Amino acid sequence: MSRTWGKPLVFIASLGPAIWLAWAAYMGELGANPIEYINRFLGDWALRFLILGLAITPVRKLTGLNALARFRRMIGLFGFFYASLHILNYIAIDQFFDWQEIWTDIIKRTYITVGMVAFLALIPLAVTSTNAMVKRLGGARWRKLHRLAYFAAPAACFHFIMMVKADLREPAIYSLILIILLALRLKKPKKKSPAHPVEVHTVK
Numbered sequence: 001m002s003r004t005w006g007k008p009l010v011f012i013a014s015l016g017p018a019i020w021l022a023w024a025a026y027m028g029e030l031g032a033n034p035i036e037y038i039n040r041f042l043g044d045w046a047l048r049f050l051i052l053g054l055a056i057t058p059v060r061k062l063t064g065l066n067a068l069a070r071f072r073r074m075i076g077l078f079g080f081f082y083a084s085l086h087i088l089n090y091i092a093i094d095q096f097f098d099w100q101e102i103w104t105d106i107i108k109r110t111y112i113t114v115g116m117v118a119f120l121a122l123i124p125l126a127v128t129s130t131n132a133m134v135k136r137l138g139g140a141r142w143r144k145l146h147r148l149a150y151f152a153a154p155a156a157c158f159h160f161i162m163m164v165k166a167d168l169r170e171p172a173i174y175s176l177i178l179i180i181l182l183a184l185r186l187k188k189p190k191k192k193s194p195a196h197p198v199e200v201h202t203v204k
């Protein structure tokens with residue numbers, strides 16, 4: 001993929017689910033319970049992007065496609081974007097800014113508590129995603145902090161497992177992918193890879 005078009009194409013593709021959702025909402029095609037549909041749709045895409053972001057480094061190492069590293073930050077940020085919309089939908093449309101009710105949910109419904117913890121873990125990652133923050137923290141500290149993604153994604157997956165009452169197939173697939181990605185990460189590299197880039201070095 002060309003250096004010029006790669007990022008814009010990935011950006012537009014990543015916006016695809018949001019555009020599709022807006023279109024479906026406009027056309028009134030969100031089924032009998034649109035609020036639940038939107039909530040689940042956004043939650044699904046948040047989790048998919050978080051997992052995709054975590055998959056980039058292992059796939060890059062396995063395939064040698066080092067150019068993939070350029071998309072890691074954007075994909076991760078899209079995970080945060082969809083998670084934020086998911087939560088915004090819950091707060092604004094589902095709960096209608098009833099903070100008392102929202103707080104009760106957070107402390108009483110364990111799957112919401114877990115979702116909240118996952119989201120809180122993503123905030124420092126999003127905040128430190130800029131080149132300036134990478135420089136300020138230094139590559140090593142930045143990478144250490146960004147290991148939080150390996151906590152946030154499984155927590156989000158757990159949040160999904162906990163809310164599902166019957167059919168566990170979908171969260172089971174996400175969990176399996178995450179377990180494989182974590183296992184690949186824990187596997188000690190044979191030799192020190194020079195290319196574990198913090199993207200700031202590769203941005204043109």
Ligand code: HEM
Binds near residue numbers: 036090112118
């Ligand atoms: C990183 C953060 C989060 C991710 C990735 C995430 C992801 C998901 C996923 C994948 C689902 C299931 C969708 C489906 O059924 O197909 C879901 C459901 C849900 N999530 Fe989250 N979530 C996150 C945080 C939160 C937070 C902080 C809240 C609330 C404050 C929340 C509230 C809900 C609710 C209410 C449901 C739907 C439950 C139902 O329809 O019965 N989530 N989420």
